Amino acid sequence: xxxxxxxxxxxxxxxxxISLIREHTEIIKPPRALWVSFPLGRPFGNPNDAxxxxxxLKQALGLLKYQTGPVLEDYPEDAGExxxxxxxxxxxxxxxxPPPEKGSIDELCLNFRxxxxxxxxxxxxxxxxxxxxTSGISDMSAxxxxxxxxxxxxxxxAEAESDGKSLSDRLRLGAEDLKAIYLEALAAQxxxxxxxxxxxxxxxxxTYAALVLNEVRRRCLSFGDKDMQLAGKLLLIPRNQMSxxxx
Amino acid sequence: MVRLAEFEKTEREHLLNLPCPTxxxxxxxxxxxxxxxxxxxxxxxxxxxxxxxxxxxGESGYRLIPSDIAANDLVMSHISTNYDRSGFQxxxxxxxxxxxxxxxxxxxxxxxxxxxxxSFMGATAPEHMEEEAKQLAAILKQEGVEVVLLIxx
Numbered sequence: 001x002x003x004x005x006x007x008x009x010x011x012x013x014x015x016x017x018i019s020l021i022r023e024h025t026e027i028i029k030p031p032r033a034l035w036v037s038f039p040l041g042r043p044f045g046n047p048n049d050a051x052x053x054x055x056x057l058k059q060a061l062g063l064l065k066y067q068t069g070p071v072l073e074d075y076p077e078d079a080g081e082x083x084x085x086x087x088x089x090x091x092x093x094x095x096x097x098p099p100p101e102k103g104s105i106d107e108l109c110l111n112f113r114x115x116x117x118x119x120x121x122x123x124x125x126x127x128x129x130x131x132x133x134t135s136g137i138s139d140m141s142a143x144x145x146x147x148x149x150x151x152x153x154x155x156x157x158a159e160a161e162s163d164g165k166s167l168s169d170r171l172r173l174g175a176e177d178l179k180a181i182y183l184e185a186l187a188a189q190x191x192x193x194x195x196x197x198x199x200x201x202x203x204x205x206x207t208y209a210a211l212v213l214n215e216v217r218r219r220c221l222s223f224g225d226k227d228m229q230l231a232g233k234l235l236l237i238p239r240n241q242m243s244x245x246x247x
Numbered sequence: 248m249v250r251l252a253e254f255e256k257t258e259r260e261h262l263l264n265l266p267c268p269t270x271x272x273x274x275x276x277x278x279x280x281x282x283x284x285x286x287x288x289x290x291x292x293x294x295x296x297x298x299x300x301x302x303x304x305g306e307s308g309y310r311l312i313p314s315d316i317a318a319n320d321l322v323m324s325h326i327s328t329n330y331d332r333s334g335f336q337x338x339x340x341x342x343x344x345x346x347x348x349x350x351x352x353x354x355x356x357x358x359x360x361x362x363x364x365x366s367f368m369g370a371t372a373p374e375h376m377e378e379e380a381k382q383l384a385a386i387l388k389q390e391g392v393e394v395v396l397l398i399x400x
Contacts, residue, residue, distance in 0.1 A: 003373025011384030014276040017397035041331030047338035196331035240255040
């Protein structure tokens with residue numbers, strides 16, 4: 001991010017930026033940066049908190065007052081911390097805890113299809129409520145995504161290229177859509193948390209979808225193709241969740 | 248509270264070992280009057296319109312985002328799975344504060360909002376974005392944009 005500050009500023013465009021990793025910004029030394037102590041993925045702190053977001057924005061833009069630099073300041077507040085029961089996921093859709101990874105692929109897909117079907121029902125509600133979804137980057141329907149994953153982990157031959165997208169791209173984009181559908185669906189349920197950590201733990205620790213994505217990851221690694229290897233190693237499961245899957 | 252020392256161990260080690268570019272000096276444009284300046288947002292979250300091509304591995308180009316984009320038209324295809332997307336799912340202003348920026352223009356804190364905002368995909372090394380960033384600077388000047396807020400994810 002800081003590199004872009006150097007490039008634009010050298011072309012006479014003034015820049016200021018949010019910094020999420022202070023240690024990186026100290027090395028890169030962009031012209032102006034406001035370090036915030038918020039989680040990666042949340043540079044403006046709290047969703048649906050306009051006052052907080054506006055204040056962060058004002059502080060970042062306010063660095064333009066300095067006539068010399070580089071400038072690195074700290075935003076004085078942390079994002080609101082969710083504590084206690086609010087941070088617990090209490091999903092009204094009553095799934096049994098996913099089994100250990102011993103079950104057959106067929107059994108896993110059966111459970112996943114049931115779970116995904118229920119989550120899609122909540123997701124339709126989310127769409128009606130918010131008039132917005134971040135899913136859809138794979139350009140596949142939810143059902144097509146589910147079937148792609150189940151076919152893939154069952155070892156059926158997958159088309160190497162379709163719709164101008166490689167298999168690794170379709171798997172990666174499909175995985176992002178799948179996660180978006182689950183998390184948006186959950187958020188549509190009454191009284192749910194907005195806490196990113198709790199949502200992440202729920203998805204990776206309590207859903208069949210996560211087990212399916214782990215099987216997808218494992219099969220990707222059986223391909224010799226470098227893009228499939230990259231997808232399997234890095235692009236499907238977050239580094240900080242790999243310990244759940246023996247990684 | 249999230250500081251690097253508090254990250255999960257594998258993530259912390261990865262971030263600490265990530266190569267960062269260094270520069271001999273820092274260019275610096277002084278004399279900006281914010282209340283008169285037109286401001287654009289530039290994200291590295293891999294954001295784009297739904298009809299645009301998703302970002303791919305190693306991609307160095309950018310996508311443009313009209314300032315009046317409908318909320319349901321903005322999607323994210325960053326290749327990294329190692330950051331939280333749930334904030335963006337709940338509120339697009341978490342990663343691209345278009346509504347907040349318009350509010351600051353309305354109250355006179357900034358001079359105006361650019362017609363277009365932009366997104367790169369931050370997993371690509373910054374040196375590969377230099378050419379596109381310099382081309383973008385020319386476009387920004389044409390539109391009279393004086394200030395760009397850079398937003399990582």
